[in-house]
Amino acid sequence: MKKYVLLLSLFINFASNAQIDRVEPPFWWSDMHLSEVQIIFYGKNIAQNQITVSNGLVIKNIQKTENPNYVFVTIDTKNVAAQDFVFTFKNGKKSFTQNYALKSRRENSKFRKSFDASDVIYLIIPDRFANGNPKNDSSKDTNEKANRSIPGGRHGGDIAGIIKNLDYIKELGATALWPTPLCEDNDENHSYHGYGQSDVYKIDPRYGTNEEYLQLSSELHKRGMKNIMDYVTNHWGWKHWMYNDLPTYDWIHQFPGYSQSNYRMTTQFDKNASKIDTKNCMDGWFVPSMPDLNQSNPLVLNYLTQNAVWWIEYADLDGFRVDTYSYNDKVGISKWTKAITDEYPNFNIVGEVWMHDQAQMSYWQKDSKIGAIESFNSNLPSVMDFTLHDAIGNVFNENNASWDKGMIQVYDNFVNDFLYPNPNNLLVFAENHDTGRFNEIYKNDFKKHQMAMTLIATVRGIPQLYYGSEIGMNGDKGKGDADIRKDFPGGWDGDSNNAFTKQGRTAEQQKFFDFSSKLFTWRKSAAVIHSGKTTHYIPENNVYVYFRHNDPSDNELQTVMVVINNNPGKQTIKTSRFKENIQNFKSGKEVLTDKSFDLKDEIEIEGKSALILELKN
Structure with a gap:
């Protein structure tokens, strides 16, 4: 025995x-x-x-x-x-x-087309967008269960809900979708945002399955739309399966144990920075529940690289948005980015570089001359234009222009485009899932909404919309992140207001939607906005005028004149000042109202309004 x-x-x-x-x-x-x-x-x-x-x-x-x-x-x-x-x-x-x-790979997979300035990106929080399959709201394999009564809890939005409403997004004029991370996040609470991932090869079962994610890509492509994955290289969640059995002690940054980031990203290039401050920024954890990955460990870097390439190939992706890009080990993340773009030469990656100075942000764009000073190249094709976002969050309340107030702030943002290797590949936005909601800041002032959306739709770069802005959704950042990430009305059975349909929208929601849809649908076919040059004029009386135009050698000469009047009163502008761009054009047709404007002498524009004029001979 x-x-x-x-x-x-x-x-x-x-x-x-x-x-x-x-x-x-x-x-x-x-x-x-x-x-x-x-x-x-x-x-x-x-x-x-x-x-x-x-x-x-x-x-x-x-x-x-x-x-x-x-x-x-x-x-x-x-x-x-x-x-x-x-x-x-x-x-x-x-x-x-x-x-x-x-x-076997898909045919021509290597040379897939990515997102670019011809696109409009629609950003959603999947858990808060639409619940297409109530049966997966909770999962026996994940800790947090669905409860819509908890503002920061799981609410049940999923991939099925996204697919169900893709036609709504297309009708809005968006051409690309950016959902916040869909991989499993097994935190006990606040797991809805997805940035504390616990398995980076698996879609969270409360969103659906890996196969459903493939279906989402397929349905987007059927509509001529693109799928952008929100990728996180800097950290995982503390419930990641490796965390309790690390492959190596230095798989994550340890001090030993936990130390929080000082968030001072300037230490990454500050020649005067102390070593300890630099280390604490780069190696410190973003928050206690997010172990900080060590990209200087070759095993970690290789793991992240292969995982990213795997998702692109597996799910037929069209681009990445990379969270907290500038908190990574900068040498490691530059190698990661290059490996992906070596595999897919046309693949676009936009990194979150949340800084408030154009020189500092431009440091992180591929082939930056500022980075080259210290022989650094991030290889990152695109960064987010946070300085434009900063201006948009204040400028439309500044009725009285001065040397540094009013539309001059927007003008000055573009003055510094010379710092960027590729300003046409910047992401431009009025708000996102981490910022104050535009319609909250401006108290649902429709005219100010029109000016802001006109701006991001017509300047250089790639516009990004945040879900619900197009129907006037608001939310107070001061009340916590959950308030700026509310459920989209109509995404759940039993919602009293269904803003996904015309018949379900309130009159106010319909007003916002009609404007947004017409603006961004027009932009789809406005090639001069996608790739044209910009000439702008110093604002006068809080009126900002700029032109998007092609070279005369282009097959089809096209010029668009944009006038944004941030003055509460009606303004009359003399067209003679803009002869350089108006040239021999006789009139301009306003793209949203079809109203014609004679360009011979002057143009009148109502207070707090915008005009987009396609110039005609």
Whole structure:
């Protein structure tokens, strides 16, 4: 009997050793630029095994760490056709196997077209947008359960709800969708925003499945729209499956233990910064529940790179928005970004660089001359124009212009475009999921809303809208993030107001929507706005005038004149001042009202209003 128990014990122990709990990435593709793939096999004492693979596939390297539950196996897939392989794990006389697939890529996957200045991006919080499948509101595998009565709780929005309302987003004039992270976030509370991810290869079951995410991409593409993933390189959530069993001690930044970031991103390039301040910014944790990833660890960097490429290939993505980009190890994140754009040369990535100075923001855009001073290149194609956002949040309440108040703030923002390597690839916005809501700041003043939306729709760059702004939604940042991330009315069965449909909107909501839809639908076909040059004029009497125009050598000469009157009173502007751009054009047709304006002598514009004039001969 003792002998039987001993044998049974040995068998159980071996079975435990043989168990593979995770394989990441779960599969790969043939004909990839990133052909050397580092596979993580995770299981109890997995590193004790010898590892071989079938079909002549080359294992380039096997790396073990201080944690025996991990083994990092690098395979070389160059010139290897799509097929299935079998890894064999052997420990003495005992062995077990693990299948692994190399799949075929989509045709022309490498050269996929990404988002650019021809697009309008619609940003949503998926949990707060629409509940298309109430059955997945809570999950037995995740901690936080749905409860709409809790402002910062899970409310049940999901991928099915997004798909259900894609035609609404298209009708608005948006051409690309940016949902905040959809991967699993298993925090006990406030998990709805998704930035504390617990599994970066798995869609949160309260949103749906990986297959449903593929369906979302497919449905967007059927409508000629693009899917932008919100990617987080700086941190995971403390419920991430690796956190309690780290592959290496330095997988995350430890001091030892926890230290919070000082949030002083200027230390990344400040020549006078102390080493401790620089370290605390870059290595400190964003918040206690978000372990800070160490991108200077090659294993971590490789993991993040492969995961990002995996999602692009798997879900047929069209772009990334990268959260807290400038908090990462800047050398590591520049390598991550380059690896992705090497794999996909046309792929656009916009990074969140929340700073309030154009020189500091431009440091982070690819090929920045400011970064080049210290031989740094972020390789990041796009950054977010936070200084324009800052101006938009104040300027429309400044009725009386002065040297530095009123529309001069907007003018001065574009004065500094010379700092950016590519100002046409900046993300322009009036608000997002982290800022005060525009309609709250301006108390739902429709005229001010019109001026702000006209501005971001017609200046250089890529406009981004925040869900609900187009129907006048507001929310007070002072009451907490949940108040600026309210449920979209009509997204849940039983909502008394359904703003997804014309018949369900209030008169006020319809007024906002009609304006927004007409403006951004017009922008879709306005090539001169997408790629034209800008000439602007110093504001006078709080009136800002600028032109978007093509070169005379272009096949179709097109000029658009934008007039934004931030003065409460009606203004008359003399057209002679703008002869440089008006040239021989005789009239301008206002794109939203179809009203014609004679350009011979002067133009009248109502107080607190905007005009978009397509110039005609």
